[in-house]
Amino acid sequence: MTVLSIELAYWQQTTLRVLGGAVAVLLPAGTLVYIYLFKLMSFVQSRLGPMEAGPAGSLQLVAEVGKAFQKEDIFPRKADRIVFAAAPFVVLMSTFLLVLVVPFGPDAWFVDLDTGVFFALAVSSVSVIGILMAGWASANKYSLLGGLRAAGQLIAYELPLVLAVMGVVIQAGTLNMQDIVLAQAEGEIFGWGGIGNPFILTQFLGFAIFLVAMQAELTQPPFDMPVAESELVSGYMTEYSGIRFLLFFIGEFATAGVFSMVAATLFLGGWWVPGIDPDSNLFNVIGPIVMFAKVMLVTLLIFWFRFTYPRFREDQLQRLAWKVLIPLSLLNIVITGVLKVAF
């Protein structure tokens, strides 16, 4: 890899990639928490939200992180210490693996896997293990119930998530995330290539299903039965405090950011904007910014739903997944396949 005409050694590339990965995961997470969770949520609920720390409460996040660092790292006496301590890291690991396959520009990627989307969907399922570990090791009924609920929910919504992506893969003819972006940039709508062919236009059903399934995978309200505070205290997070609770908290919002990157890549054209040649070197610089803007757009939808709808009941949740989303996404695959062959 060459950056600014300097040939980098293997360890230098690796260091750069690790740093880049950390930024790509943590920067959207922090922004989401401040702009949406603190400010937009307050606006929706007709209040001001945090106002004291910094101008308009902009340093509230620093204060919160500092508070979590100072707190005691409590282990319940009967807990399985090693599993209890490792669980938040397993959840966070799945997020960091997920960001690996997201491209940020024509040459700005972490790994260029031929199985990009498939790999992303596969590693996103690893977080279930971390949640089950946390629920079991806490030695607490509510935690265990929360963990089991979370696992049931994540398994149920993995299917529509995978099936919704199938439409995009059929249309692009590739699993590689970079090639999916290029397929959208070089695509044409009835012979007109002015804005390429972002798959949200032809795969709108897929996008809608992906968004709903994503909301459930992230256990954001209205799909937050696993942490339903009125029934289960905080579900699998009940016994966690201090730094380990912070890790779960970061994991929740970082995963929201990274999943939105995957959605933006698949449906909104990723790092590409109309009007500029997709091979231009300019995209290595503005690509990450474009991606960030699109991520904020997708997460706005997620958080809008979060603030607007009340929580589902457990049976309603399962019914929605198995009786509505999965048949719809199968229908989407059939239609896409037929149209792909016909045109």
Place this chain on the structure above:
Amino acid sequence: MSAAALVLAETGDRLTRAEFDIPENVAFAIIAGLMLFSAVKMVTTSNVVHAALYLVIVLAGVAALFILVGSDFVGATQILVYIGAIVVLFLFGIMLTRARLGDDETVESERRTMGVVVGLLLFVVMAFALIDGYENTEIVFSEPNPVAYEPQSHQIDDLPTPVVDALGIVGPSSDEVLIDTPEFESLPPELQRRVPGAEVFGNNKEIADSIFSQYIVAFEAVSVLLLAALIGAVVVARKE
């Protein structure tokens, strides 16, 4: 896993330093060591949940090895099917029934000798099969996928800009140019696959081709079998 180890064992003394892929082999050693440790712990621990979690490490190691030798499709499938579905189901079952914390004395350990015998037998059979099948095969790490291309004319408009630059094509954008085989081969691999008409033969393509032509009957049979199992599970569950 064993295949790579065998290649090292068989050909290790013949490789020169330049040919010996050091990072890949170091990575292999670390992953394999972790897998062996977890595999042994998995059968010796007396806590069922710990056993399932050690199994996760073993399966993740298998996936990592697949990715290391360039079969990322199989690696991702390994993660999705085994870690994301099967082990989660194991954990689900264990936690719903007997999720005891701490050591569980009732976990059977009398049949350990039998297990050791079966394990050794399996090891001998698989080692023989692998040595017999891959005797002199060397694993090539991270080789770019081959690209097939028939020489043909393109409108300059249709070619991606870097391809035009790399080949030094000049002229009005509506002109036709012929890209012949030597010109095509002079392009770096990441540009080759972007020339219209070029076909990349990756692992994915080969797997898809063989599943949907050579092994189509087996593939369909397995699909029907899985569907039958699914319907069977629903029937059994709703029997009351």
